[in-house]
Amino acid sequence: MHDTTILVVDDEPDICQLLQDILEDEGYQVVTAANGAEARRRWREVRPDLVLLDIWMPDVDGVTLLKEWMEADDNPGPVVMMSGHGTVETAVEATRLGAFDYLEKPLSMGKILATVERALESARSRRQPASPAETGYIEPVGKSAVMAQLRDQVKRLAQYDTRVLLVGEPGTGKETFARYLHHHSLRREGPFVAVGVGTIAPEFSAVEFFGKEEGGAVHRGLLEQAHGGILFLDEVGDMDPETQLRLVSALESKTFLRVGGSAQVQVDVRVVASTRRNLEDEVKAGRFRKDLYYLLNEVVLTLPPLRQHSEDVPELLNFYVDRFVTREKLAFRRFPVAVQNFLRNYAWPGNVRELKNLVHRLLILGSGEEVELDEVKTALGEIVTREASDAPEFYDLPLKEARERFEKAYLEYHLEKHGGSVARLSQAIGMERTHLYRKLHSLGIKFKDKRG
Numbered sequence: 001m002h003d004t005t006i007l008v009v010d011d012e013p014d015i016c017q018l019l020q021d022i023l024e025d026e027g028y029q030v031v032t033a034a035n036g037a038e039a040r041r042r043w044r045e046v047r048p049d050l051v052l053l054d055i056w057m058p059d060v061d062g063v064t065l066l067k068e069w070m071e072a073d074d075n076p077g078p079v080v081m082m083s084g085h086g087t088v089e090t091a092v093e094a095t096r097l098g099a100f101d102y103l104e105k106p107l108s109m110g111k112i113l114a115t116v117e118r119a120l121e122s123a124r125s126r127r128q129p130a131s132p133a134e135t136g137y138i139e140p141v142g143k144s145a146v147m148a149q150l151r152d153q154v155k156r157l158a159q160y161d162t163r164v165l166l167v168g169e170p171g172t173g174k175e176t177f178a179r180y181l182h183h184h185s186l187r188r189e190g191p192f193v194a195v196g197v198g199t200i201a202p203e204f205s206a207v208e209f210f211g212k213e214e215g216g217a218v219h220r221g222l223l224e225q226a227h228g229g230i231l232f233l234d235e236v237g238d239m240d241p242e243t244q245l246r247l248v249s250a251l252e253s254k255t256f257l258r259v260g261g262s263a264q265v266q267v268d269v270r271v272v273a274s275t276r277r278n279l280e281d282e283v284k285a286g287r288f289r290k291d292l293y294y295l296l297n298e299v300v301l302t303l304p305p306l307r308q309h310s311e312d313v314p315e316l317l318n319f320y321v322d323r324f325v326t327r328e329k330l331a332f333r334r335f336p337v338a339v340q341n342f343l344r345n346y347a348w349p350g351n352v353r354e355l356k357n358l359v360h361r362l363l364i365l366g367s368g369e370e371v372e373l374d375e376v377k378t379a380l381g382e383i384v385t386r387e388a389s390d391a392p393e394f395y396d397l398p399l400k401e402a403r404e405r406f407e408k409a410y411l412e413y414h415l416e417k418h419g420g421s422v423a424r425l426s427q428a429i430g431m432e433r434t435h436l437y438r439k440l441h442s443l444g445i446k447f448k449d450k451r452g
Contacts, residue, residue, distance in 0.1 A: 003228055003268060004120060005029045007048035009039040009065070010082065011057045015107070019052060022109055023116070036060025043069065044218065044263045047227060048077055050119055052103075052112075055083035055090060063094055070098040071217070078119040082107070124189060138176050141319045142312035146304055150177065157299060158184035163251075165236075165296050166274040168303030171353030174274035177303065178232045187270060190229025195222055198238035205243040210250070212259040221258070223250060226269045236296065237277035237288060244289045251295050271296065306348040306355065314340045316352065320359040330363040335371050342373060346380070408443045415445065 006028050008019045016032040023030045031046050033039040036059045043051070051069075055062040062081055069076050081094045084105030094102055100119045103111065140151055157164055158181045166174040175194060182192045200208050211221030222231060233239070239247070250256040251271065255264040273296045282288035306313070317335045324330045335343075348354055361379050362371055411425070418424040422440070426433040 003029075004049045005031065005046055006116070007031055007033065007039070007042055007046060007051045009033045009036075009042075009051065009057075009062070010054040011035055012054075015054075015105075019107075019112070022112060026113060028116075036062075036065055039065055040068075041263060044213075044261070044265070046266060047224060049123065049228075050077050050116060051079045052116075053079055053081055053099075055081055055094070063090070063097065066094060066097050066099055078123050080115055080119055138179070140173060140176055140180055141316050142309060143315060144309040144312050146309045147312060150301065150303070151180070153301060154181050155184045157181060157301075159186065161186075161270050162298045163270070163296055164272045164298070165279075165300045166272065166303060167300060168274075168276065169305050169351055170276050171351030172303040172305060173352050174303060175232060175234060176352075177301070178230070178272045178274065181272060182230045185230070185270070187229050191226055192230050192232065193222055193226040194232040194234060196234045198235050202240035202242070205240055206246065207259050209243060210246065210256050210258055211261075211265075213261040218258070223256065223267050223269055224265065227267050228269075230270045230272055233271060233273040233296075235275060235277075236273040237275045237279055237282055239288075241289070244292050248289060248292045248295060251292075306351045310344045310348075313344045313355070316355055317343070317359060320356050321363065324360055324363050332369075333363055333366060333371050334369060339371055339373050339376055342376065404443065407439070408445065411440065411443065411445055415440075 006023055008016055008023075008030060009032070010016050010019070011034055013034065016034065020030045020032055031042055031048070033042045036057050039053070039060075042048075053062045053065060062083075066079055066081070069079065076098075078100035079098065081099045081102045082105060083090065083102075090102075100122065101115050103115060140147060142148075154177055164178075164181065166177055168174055178194070179192060182188060195208075207219070207221065209221050209223055211224055212219050246256065250267070254268065255266050257263075258265060279288055279293050279297070283290050283293050306316075314335070317340065321332065321335070325332050343355075350357070358376070358379055362375065365379075366372075366375055411429075414428055415422075415425050418428060422433065422436060426436050429436075431439070
């Protein structure tokens with residue numbers, strides 16, 4: 001069974017029934033209308049992927065309907081005109097107005113099916129960008145165990161239509177994983193519509209999500225734009241209460257009313273949402289609807305901050321260097337091992353987004369084939385500079401010497417804390433007293449002097 005819906009408009013019941021039988025045998029979903037008024041209503045309700053439209057009808061002719069639909073919607077589905085009384089002039093006029101093709105009666109089953117397939121393929125090709133790069137699709141980067149596990153989980157989830165809630169700090173790649181899910185899902189040929197919920201003012205949110213009807217024109221909202229695909233709600237916790245209520249109703253019934261409309265609109269949308277907030281806390285505080293929370297979190301995936309898989313930093317650096325060099329023709333620069341190691345130990349409060357922006361800035365403003373450590377510190381700003389200056393000086397020493405410096409500082413601190421008593425020190429740090437004496441001597445700690 002196709003997810004494709006075809007609207008057949010003809011005032012002859014036999015033709016409507018014939019076309020319905022033929023198309024349903026091919027797996028299409030078919031709705032019919034016997035006149036212009038019914039066709040208008042069906043078109044608004046069903047949002048068909050394709051219309052087979054008779055030209056001559058008793059109330060409104062097909063060319064008039066075609067013109068109305070083309071003017072009312074900036075992205076209508078293809079319309080194929082049909083007539084047994086047509087002329088070349090009529091066909092030319094219909095094509096000029098936007099009809100995909102023109103079929104003469106009596107209808108040939110083979111030609112009908114071929115035309116339908118061509119029309120739908122044309123619509124798909126217009127809707128789909130030419131390459132994954134143009135869709136914004138990026139495969140999540142990283143060879144760490146946590147990233148490999150996340151990619152595997154998302155690919156398995158992609159095969160089902162469950163709603164997914166992506167939870168994580170800002171910049172952890174929530175939209176990247178949402179696009180990755182779309183790319184591997186059965187809806188990959190459908191649209192991926194991403195919206196930053198917090199960027200929509202509450203007074204405009206109803207129109208943005210559900211569209212509107214005004215003066216005979218139809219403006220489709222985000223839900224209709226995502227029909228047959230995925231609607232990604234980024235930072236859904238920022239949604240205003242009224243939109244939350246309307247979204248609950250739309251997700252439960254798969255129908256909604258446009259603002260100013262009177263006919264229910266049917267949609268088939270998979271919703272993937274993201275949040276940086278703890279939505280359970282938001283529910284308890286009364287800022288987020290409990291019913292919407294339970295609708296959205298059928299499956300929850302938590303994305304870790306970059307500091308928890310810092311082994312992926314070198315690969316991410318290389319990925320974004322290649323990306324900016326290829327897409328923006330920036331000069332290639334290499335991150336030496338010392339710089340990579342420094343960045344692996346950086347806290348990354350802005351996560352992958354911060355790393356991406358850092359690479360971009362260094363390629364634009366920097367010079368030379370290699371990125372210098374000092375320019376990285378400058379680019380990261382005062383936070384990393386302060387953290388570096390506050391770090392113990394032995395962090396820059398070889399491991400053996402650094403360990404000796406740490407152990408000496410550690411033992412001197414605890415010896416002082418316990419009044420210079422080696423017995424109490426031994427008990428406190430869990431080291432056998434004989435070994436502890438040897439360690440104190442080897443580090444040059446004069447413990448008798450600590451007895452005071």
